[in-house]
Amino acid sequence: MTLREISSLLERDFSGNEKLIISGINEIHRVRPGDITFVDHPKYYDHALGSAASVILINKKLPCPEGKALIFSDDPFRDFNKIILQYRNFMPSDKYISESAIIGSGTVIQPGAFIGNFVKIGRNCMIHSGVSVNDHCEAGDNVIIHSNTVIGSDAFYFKRRPEGYDKMHSCGRVIIHDDVEIGAGCTIDRGVSSDTIIGRGTKMDNQIHIGHDTVIGKNCLFAAQVGIAGVVTVEDDVILWGQVGVQKDLTIGRGAVVLGQSGIAKSLEGNKTYFGSPVREAREKMKELAQIKRLPELIKMLPRD
Amino acid sequence: MTLREISSLLERDFSGNEKLIISGINEIHRVRPGDITFVDHPKYYDHALGSAASVILINKKLPCPEGKALIFSDDPFRDFNKIILQYRNFMPSDKYISESAIIGSGTVIQPGAFIGNFVKIGRNCMIHSGVSVNDHCEAGDNVIIHSNTVIGSDAFYFKRRPEGYDKMHSCGRVIIHDDVEIGAGCTIDRGVSSDTIIGRGTKMDNQIHIGHDTVIGKNCLFAAQVGIAGVVTVEDDVILWGQVGVQKDLTIGRGAVVLGQSGIAKSLEGNKTYFGSPVREAREKMKELAQIKRLPELIKMLPRD
Amino acid sequence: MTLREISSLLERDFSGNEKLIISGINEIHRVRPGDITFVDHPKYYDHALGSAASVILINKKLPCPEGKALIFSDDPFRDFNKIILQYRNFMPSDKYISESAIIGSGTVIQPGAFIGNFVKIGRNCMIHSGVSVNDHCEAGDNVIIHSNTVIGSDAFYFKRRPEGYDKMHSCGRVIIHDDVEIGAGCTIDRGVSSDTIIGRGTKMDNQIHIGHDTVIGKNCLFAAQVGIAGVVTVEDDVILWGQVGVQKDLTIGRGAVVLGQSGIAKSLEGNKTYFGSPVREAREKMKELAQIKRLPELIKMLPRD
Numbered sequence: 062m063t064l065r066e067i068s069s070l071l072e073r074d075f076s077g078n079e080k081l082i083i084s085g086i087n088e089i090h091r092v093r094p095g096d097i098t099f100v101d102h103p104k105y106y107d108h109a110l111g112s113a114a115s116v117i118l119i120n121k122k123l124p125c126p127e128g129k130a131l132i133f134s135d136d137p138f139r140d141f142n143k144i145i146l147q148y149r150n151f152m153p154s155d156k157y158i159s160e161s162a163i164i165g166s167g168t169v170i171q172p173g174a175f176i177g178n179f180v181k182i183g184r185n186c187m188i189h190s191g192v193s194v195n196d197h198c199e200a201g202d203n204v205i206i207h208s209n210t211v212i213g214s215d216a217f218y219f220k221r222r223p224e225g226y227d228k229m230h231s232c233g234r235v236i237i238h239d240d241v242e243i244g245a246g247c248t249i250d251r252g253v254s255s256d257t258i259i260g261r262g263t264k265m266d267n268q269i270h271i272g273h274d275t276v277i278g279k280n281c282l283f284a285a286q287v288g289i290a291g292v293v294t295v296e297d298d299v300i301l302w303g304q305v306g307v308q309k310d311l312t313i314g315r316g317a318v319v320l321g322q323s324g325i326a327k328s329l330e331g332n333k334t335y336f337g338s339p340v341r342e343a344r345e346k347m348k349e350l351a352q353i354k355r356l357p358e359l360i361k362m363l364p365r366d
Numbered sequence: 367m368t369l370r371e372i373s374s375l376l377e378r379d380f381s382g383n384e385k386l387i388i389s390g391i392n393e394i395h396r397v398r399p400g401d402i403t404f405v406d407h408p409k410y411y412d413h414a415l416g417s418a419a420s421v422i423l424i425n426k427k428l429p430c431p432e433g434k435a436l437i438f439s440d441d442p443f444r445d446f447n448k449i450i451l452q453y454r455n456f457m458p459s460d461k462y463i464s465e466s467a468i469i470g471s472g473t474v475i476q477p478g479a480f481i482g483n484f485v486k487i488g489r490n491c492m493i494h495s496g497v498s499v500n501d502h503c504e505a506g507d508n509v510i511i512h513s514n515t516v517i518g519s520d521a522f523y524f525k526r527r528p529e530g531y532d533k534m535h536s537c538g539r540v541i542i543h544d545d546v547e548i549g550a551g552c553t554i555d556r557g558v559s560s561d562t563i564i565g566r567g568t569k570m571d572n573q574i575h576i577g578h579d580t581v582i583g584k585n586c587l588f589a590a591q592v593g594i595a596g597v598v599t600v601e602d603d604v605i606l607w608g609q610v611g612v613q614k615d616l617t618i619g620r621g622a623v624v625l626g627q628s629g630i631a632k633s634l635e636g637n638k639t640y641f642g643s644p645v646r647e648a649r650e651k652m653k654e655l656a657q658i659k660r661l662p663e664l665i666k667m668l669p670r671d
Numbered sequence: 672m673t674l675r676e677i678s679s680l681l682e683r684d685f686s687g688n689e690k691l692i693i694s695g696i697n698e699i700h701r702v703r704p705g706d707i708t709f710v711d712h713p714k715y716y717d718h719a720l721g722s723a724a725s726v727i728l729i730n731k732k733l734p735c736p737e738g739k740a741l742i743f744s745d746d747p748f749r750d751f752n753k754i755i756l757q758y759r760n761f762m763p764s765d766k767y768i769s770e771s772a773i774i775g776s777g778t779v780i781q782p783g784a785f786i787g788n789f790v791k792i793g794r795n796c797m798i799h800s801g802v803s804v805n806d807h808c809e810a811g812d813n814v815i816i817h818s819n820t821v822i823g824s825d826a827f828y829f830k831r832r833p834e835g836y837d838k839m840h841s842c843g844r845v846i847i848h849d850d851v852e853i854g855a856g857c858t859i860d861r862g863v864s865s866d867t868i869i870g871r872g873t874k875m876d877n878q879i880h881i882g883h884d885t886v887i888g889k890n891c892l893f894a895a896q897v898g899i900a901g902v903v904t905v906e907d908d909v910i911l912w913g914q915v916g917v918q919k920d921l922t923i924g925r926g927a928v929v930l931g932q933s934g935i936a937k938s939l940e941g942n943k944t945y946f947g948s949p950v951r952e953a954r955e956k957m958k959e960l961a962q963i964k965r966l967p968e969l970i971k972m973l974p975r976d
Contacts, residue, residue, distance in 0.1 A: 153474045154495075169763045173785050173801075175478050175495035175513070190764075190785035190803040191478070191819065193495040193513040193550075205838075208785070208803035208821040209496065209856075211513040214550035217571040217590070225545065225567035225585050228510075240835065245803075245824035245858040246514075246878075248550040248572040248590075262835035266827040267858040267880050268898070270551075270572050270590040280835050285827070285858075285880040286898045286916070288573070288591045288608050303898050304916045304934075306591070306609045306627050322916050322934045322948045324609075324627045338627045338643075338948075339655070350949070352661035356962035359664050359969050458779045459800075480783050480800035480818070496783075498800040498818035498855075514801065516818040519855035522876040522895070530850065530872035530890050533815075551819075553855040553877040553895075573856075575877050575895040593878070593896045593913050611896070611914045611932050629914075629932045643932045643948075644960070657966035664969050 064116060064130050067097065070147060071140045073118075077130025083116055086144055086232065088218075090292040090310065091255035091274050097144065099137035138220045142230050145254060149232035152178050152196070165202065177213070183239070198251065201239035207267070210247040212237070216273030216291060218253055229253055233274065238262075244269065244285065260297065272309065284321070296331060306338075369421060369435050372402065375452065376445045378423075382435025388421055391449055391537065393523075395597045395615065396560035396579050402449065404442035443525045447535050450559060454537035457483050457501070470507065482518070488544070503556065506544035512572070515552040517542070521578030521596060523558055534558055538579065543567075549574065549590065565602065577614065589626070601636060611643075674726060674740050677707065680757060681728075681750045687740025693726055696754055696842065698828075700902040700920065701865035701884050707754065709747035748830045752840050755864060759842035762788050762806070775812065787823070793849070808861065811849035817877070820857040822847070826883030826901060828863055839863055843884065848872075854879065854895065870907065882919065894931070906941060916948075 062070075065079040084095035089105065092098045092114040099118035100109035109117050116130045118137040125131045134140045158164075158176040165184035170176065174192040182188065183202035192206050195213030206212065213235045219226035233252025237259045243249070244267035251257060252274040259271070260279040269283055272291030279297045287301045290309035295301075299313050302321040307313070314331025324338030336343040367375075370384040389400035394410070397403045397419040404423035405414035414422050421435045423442040430436045439445045463469075463481040470489035475481065479497040487493065488507035497511050500518030511517065518540045524531035538557025542564045548554070549572035556562060557579040564576070565584040574588055577596035584602045592606045595614035600606075604618050607626040612618070619636025629643030641648040672680075675689040694705035699715065702708045702724040709728035710719035719727050726740045728747040735741045744750045768774075768786040775794035780786065784802040792798065793812035802816050805823030816822065823845045829836035843862020847869045853859070854877035861867060862884040869881070870889040879893055882901030889907045897911045900919035909923050912931040917923070924941025934948030946953040 151492075154477055157477045171785070172764055172767045173478055173496075173783055173803075175476070177495075187761075189805075189824070190787075191496055191514065191783075191801055191821070193478075195495075195513065205825075207824040207858075208805065209514050209551075209801065209819050209858075211496070211550040211572075214494070214512045214572060215510075217549060217569070219569055219587070226569050226587065228547065228569075242838065244827060245821040245860075246551060246573075246819075246856060246880075248512075248514075250550075250572070264827070264829055264836050264838075267821075267824060267860070268551075268573065268856075268878065272590070282829070282836065284900070285882070286591070286896070290589070290608060303900060303918070304609070304914070308608070308626060321918060321936070322627075322932075326626070349658060349661070352665060353658065353959060353963065355661070355665055355668070356959070356965070358668055360962060360965055362667070362972070363965070363968055456797075459782055462782045478783060478801075480781070482800075496801055496819065498783075500799075500818065514819050514856075516801070516855040516877075519799070519817045519877060520815075522854060522874070524874055524892070531874050531892065533852065533874075551856060551878075553817075553819075555855075555877070573878065575856075577895070591896070595894070595913060609914070613913070613931060627932075631931070654963060654966070657970060658963065660966070660970055660973070663973055667972070 064132075067116070067144065068132055071118075071132065071134065071143060073132050073134050073140065075130060075132045076125040077116070081115060081130050086141075086148060086254045087114070088141075088229075088253045088255070088274070089114070091252070097132075097141075099134075099141040101137040138227065138229070142228075145230045145232045149197070154178060159196075171208075189245070195251065198235040198237075200237040201241070201261075203240045204237055205242040207243065207245035207247075209245055210243055210249075212243075212249050213251040214248055216250050216253045218273060218291070231273065233257065235259070238279075241265075247271075250291070266303075278315070299331075369437070372421070372449065373437055376423075376437065376439065376448060378437050378439050378445065380435060380437045381430040382421070386420065386435050391446075391453060391559045392419070393446075393534075393558045393560070393579070394419075396557070402437075402446075404439075404446040406442040443532065443534070447533075450535045450537045454502070459483060464501075476513075494550070500556065503540040503542075505542040506546070506566075508545045509542055510547040512548065512550035512552075514550055515548055515554075517548075517554050518556040519553055521555050521558045523578065523596070536578065538562065540564070543584075546570075552576075555580075555596070571608075583620070604636075674742075677726070677754065678742055681742065681744065681753060683728075683742050683744050683750065685740060685742045686735040687726070691725060691740050696751075696758060696864045697724070698751075698839075698863045698865070698884070699724075701862070707742075707751075709744075709751040711747040748837065748839070752838075755840045755842045759807070764788060769806075781818075799855070805861065808845040808847075810847040811851070811871075813850045814847055815852040817853065817855035817857075819855055820853055820859075822853075822859050823861040824858055826860050826863045828883060828901070841883065843867065845869070848889075851875075857881075860901070876913075888925070909941075 064081040068075040087096040097116040098114040159178045162176045162180040167185040170188045171190040173190045177196035181199040186204040189208040191209040198213040216231045218229040235257045238261040240262045247269045249271045250273040258276045263281040265283045266285040270288040275293040277295045284303040286304045289307040292310045294312040296315035300318045307325045311328040316332040318334045320336040323340045334343040337346040369386040373380040392401040402421040403419040464483045467481045467485040472490040475493045476495040478495045482501035486504040491509040494513040496514040503518040521536045523534040540562045543566040545567045552574045554576045555578040563581045568586040570588045571590040575593040580598045582600045589608040591609045594612040599617040601620035605623045612630045616633040621637040623639045625641040628645045639648040642651040674691040678685040697706040707726040708724040769788045772790040777795040780798045781800040783800045787806035791809040796814040799818040801819040808823040826841045828839040848871040850872045857879045859881045860883040868886045873891040875893045876895040880898040885903040887905045894913040896914045899917040902920045904922040906925035910928045917935045922938040926942040928944045930946040933950045944953040947956040
């Protein structure tokens with residue numbers, strides 16, 4: 062669609078070349094040239110205008126940066142949602158395996174697995190009982206998904222309004238590369254408008270949660286009950302042990318190892334081992350735990366009443 | 367039923383007006399006038415006799431408080447269970463969507479969703495694949511429930527006996543108000559005899575557990591993998607970040623914000639931010655973390671051997 | 672099968688009595704006399720050769736211990752996998768309830784539950800909607816399994832190779848004894864080659880993960896979102912509160928109680944109460960928390976700059 066067509070759909074003014082082609086739709090963390098995105102808070106205006114996005118839905122009449130376009134809206138969140146619903150409206154299913162799904166040869170789909178509209182699954186995959194692969198999601202070859210796992214649930218993304226939370230609709234996908242194994246009872250959210258990606262050869266244990274637009278590298282290993290928020294980048298060969306929690310919008314470097322129950326609130330360098338909540342390098346944390354054990358000695362030094 | 371009828375069913379003596387009407391059944395935390403409840407430990411006799419309950423199943427011949435009635439039983443837990451099973455016995459289902467369920471117009475139920483007996487679901491709801499809504503549970507309008515979530519599993523409530531654990535049967539419901547969204551892979555237990563309630567506009571991410579008889583206010587936001595035990599009250603506008611754990615039988619005040627992986631073992635005042643396991647006010651916890659980093663300086667002060 | 676037959680299947684040399692009968696297959700943690708196991712790292716050679724196993728697949732030509740046999744392989748992991756796949760190859764299902772499953776009288780199976788090949792379920796059980804009981808798993812009498820729980824998903828067991836992770840196939844089972852109740856949304860992995868066992872009368876809340884080959888005693892009580900890794904032994908009467916995490920290959924002694932969110936990385940003695948991550952005896956941990964609160968007093972003693 063062109064800038065003019067989208068502006069007409071939204072009934073909004075714009076600034077920029079009306080014939081500019083909008084080739085994609087993405088929220089600010091995952092934009093590429095050709096994309097439309099939105100910004101509705103002055104704090105993020107500069108970030109949005111300096112991003113790779115070609116068109117920005119914005120709630121202030123700022124001057125248009127060269128080579129880009131702006132669409133002016135009093136409610137960019139709502140208008141962005143309108144484009145998403147236009148672009149990809151939900152279609153109910155009446156069968157367990159949609160007729161529009163494409164399933165590769167040698168792939169086994171066990172009873173009670175749900176395969177949504179326009180799903181693509183490669184060859185020699187194993188989709189166990191009770192798995193849901195929601196609309197538009199894709200898996201490569203030799204992928205194993207264990208029972209009752211959900212692929213492509215909606216992003217958890219809301220805007221607080223005076224009257225309550227307003228839902229950002231999701232039109233992104235989950236893309237699972239070759240040789241991935243996902244345990245039982247996991248939930249992998251679709252991207253808001255971009256894709257959640259699980260890299261080649263990555264193995265996940267049971268009850269793991271992966272948020273929207275998170276991108277996971279190759280040959281990662283996640284133990285049970287790990288939770289990763291949205292818009293996280295996990296590079297190749299990362300190991301997360303059980304019950305690790307990862308906050309949104311950060312990067313875990315290649316080859317990092319994070320010990321069980323750690324809580325990650327900022328980006329981590331690769332090739333190091335981490336522990337704790339909040340997380341630190343494991344050897345620092347271990348030193349600290351030893352130091353804490355010396356508190357009785359220290360307290361003896363305090364003057365008595 | 368009258369006091370006399372219930373006493374006959376249980377084959378127990380009673381004290382009080384035999385024509386007294388028993389209008390409900392509730393365990394001690396959620397009793398209202400007209401309810402029957404039970405108590406079997408001397409520690410809780412006073413609490414039970416002073417509660418709003420009209421009839422108390424009790425294992426000691428205490429004098430009957432005015433306006434109330436007592437039923438004397440050597441095993442109040444077992445007799446309370448007997449009433450529950452009499453009142454609401456489990457009926458197996460042979461279809462995915464029970465004929466006794468009432469589903470509002472505009473509501474979509476995806477393949478593989480199970481809707482039990484006497485369930486009510488409002489208008490314009492979206493029940494995704496593999497969801498289970500067990501018997502007697504109710505949802506309002508515009509409710510979204512993502513794939514493989516379970517509504518109305520039994521309370522986790524047992525009495526330890528010499529020979530093992532004895533199950534308290536559940537006859538309560540889950541009541542979901544309008545505009546609630548519940549993520550994928552969540553589990554919301556029914557009340558033992560009262561209701562588990564999710565207030566209007568509350569939004570939950572994936573893999574969240576809510577215990578029996580817990581009451582959640584309006585416009586709360588819970589991130590993934592939060593676990594809340596039974597008989598908790600969460601007031602309006604509370605935000606719980608990922609993997610927070612909440613113990614039973616406490617209250618989280620309106621507008622409280624609890625950071626990721628925190629563990630809550632006692633009630634929290636509203637409009638404050640909390641962190642840690644055990645949880646503290648976040649700024650106190652942050653100060654403490656800074657203080658701990660000064661331990662090496664302190665240890666240098668210790669006399670050497 | 673005899674030693675000679677297995678060696679022929681693998682096309683490998685052996686040392687020992689060719690007529691020795693191999694009666695079972697087990698990885699090193701759960702071996703019994705008659706079993707074949709494997710070892711591929713010099714660090715574990717002694718442990719494997721001194722174990723109860725009768726036959727060891729090994730990647731070094733060591734002398735054969737008396738009464739045992741060795742099979743020499745350049746890749747014992749791959750050859751062990753070959754035996755597993757020979758012994759128990761996956762058979763796809765085309766029905767919700769397999770014809771080869773044996774279901775006891777009085778047992779209710781709700782809609783959408785999947786019962787795999789050769790499953791055995793006892794009498795008076797309740798299998799709720801959306802449960803998956805995968806091939807060869809067994810449950811005793813009076814067992815309750817709540818909605819969307821998965822019994823018998825594969826072990827999370829991989830060998831890192833230069834090109835990525837190599838999966839150890841699972842041929843073990845889950846065995847659930849009488850009077851067990853398992854909550855909604857749980858995942859119980861099958862043993863690699865031995866069995867995962869849930870002892871009589873044990874009760875589990877929702878969203879609990881149990882790893883492969885873990886053996887749980889009688890009358891244990893696990894609160895919601897507990898995660899237990901593989902090859903753990905939990906003795907009788909153990910109580911784990913919510914969100915506790917347990918690492919692999921350790922033992923929790925009889926009657927131990929572990930408070931919420933604790934992280935267990937080594938074996939625990941029975942009949943004590945524990946707390947923390949890493950876990951300590953609860954009263955030690957509580958003392959430590961009180962000591963940490965005295966840090967401001969200690970810091971005041973530091974010399975000022």
